[in-house]
Amino acid sequence: MDARFAEFVQARHKDLLRRAYLLTGGDHAAAEDLVQEALVRGYRAGLRSHIDHLEPYILRTMANLSTSRWRRASSRLEVLTDNVPETQREDTAAGGKDHDVLWDVLRDLPRQQRAVLVLRFYEALGEREIAHVLGVSVGTVRSHSARALSRMRATLAMHDEVGDPR
């Protein structure tokens, strides 16, 4: 493997995995798979010697793969690890319950809506950039974002009315 590419992977893997984790709605195994697949595609696309172009390519590839059905057809080469990710955590900080509610809604969203929200509120991309990354129109980005946020507001309001149902 090209030394610069290997150096990039070592340096950026954790951050790429964070993005993938959000894009997959908190599926750790799928996130590992997503990062690896995007890296393989970046390497094969010849970007191993153009590191400056690699990270945007990886993000775009991960976002698009996460909205497709790629993983069902993949070979499911998964990494076995002793480090089990947390699935539940104690959260008594102010707003913690709201975060849990939003996270549950996010995980339940259609994949493209989830990708739009991750790109907008984690990557801090603008609507045009998101449209470019996902290969959709700006109108589609707006409508996905509006629907997803509306669902989140409604769910939070419902929790306020009935109290914490957990």
Add this chain to the structure above:
Amino acid sequence: MTRDVEALLAETLERHAEEVRPHPDPLPDLERRLRARSWRRTVITAAAAAGAVAATATGVLLATSPTPSSPTPSPGTGGGLVPAESDRSADGVRVTISTHCGVRSAWVDGELWLASPPLGGHNPPPGWDENETVGFFVITAPERAEFHGDGRQKALFRLAEPGTPDPNAGCE
């Protein structure tokens, strides 16, 4: 109660992103995937070349073509793209050109070449294979080359300036 859902969501994403526990060394798995993918592409290349040789003996390029790449991946190389799928001969380098989004670029020995002119818009040009076409890449002049496909396809290329993004990079 009114909340700033957008700000809450941004915080939520930040907090949950911290949950990831990355594998301490992602490289072995990546190397394995690259080797597996290289193996698959080499077999495709070899099969396509063998089929072309069996089908025709008329092409000068084919008549002098070397044995197709060995389908055995070479351990320790990391499955590098070019060494695994190219063979050299006096007639050039054996390569596989991506055609799925048109003939727009080729990577040969780690260098990016741009089709001049690009062929096929964003689709395989007529007469080219749907996803990939196998053939020989021949340097004809400084920074100029021709691709001769096994099915008599032809495209002209020029060497890209260093740092030029691959126009085919986003092709899925």
